[in-house]
Amino acid sequence: DAGITQSPRHKVTETGTPVTLRCHQTENHRYMYWYRQDPGHGLRLIHYSYGVKDTDKGEVSDGYSVSRSKTEDFLLTLESATSSQTSVYFCAISIRDRSTDTQYFGPGTRLTVL
């Protein structure tokens, strides 16, 4: 257990509404990530953060923004949700463990956009 929580765990929303997903960690790790999981694609990186207010884009960042004002929280915002953003969203942190940077994942958030 890497001390990662995600909220909400499930959400149903309508097209065009803003949505914010929260990732919270308890151990002050520097790197945090947001991924989405879709059938046939595995997990794909949306955005990541390497410190407070330091973020960068991943491979599927269009339509998403992130913020990190505190070490422990990493927020993912869908400014105007679309049906193509229906997915399961995972937050992850990176921990240096036995000389390897290993990512550990939160429990996931299932988002449905109607």
Next chain:
Amino acid sequence: AQTVTQSQPEMSVQEAETVTLSCTYDTSENNYYLFWYKQPPSRQMILVIRQEAYKQQNATENRFSVNFQKAAKSFSLKISDSQLGDTAMYFCALVGTSGSRLTFGEGTQLTVNP
């Protein structure tokens, strides 16, 4: 660019038998790390095993071991003495040392039959 390919969408095995899941990858980096993650029906992403590319010795974790063939860019997972609790989706993943992005394969659904 990094790619990870899992060519077996589904596999099944009888309880107590051994099964091998295949993974091939491509990367331009000289050093990198490889991982196998397990995702049971609970949806939680669980680290199974990891391998540093600069290490020739294959990693083992209890019933799980890998066959790492660097020249062939192959990273297969062997599960010995399969248990019903091993039923899950298994993802192969790669991260280079020059970046944070974890690249996943599409996954292999493993079913262990009693």
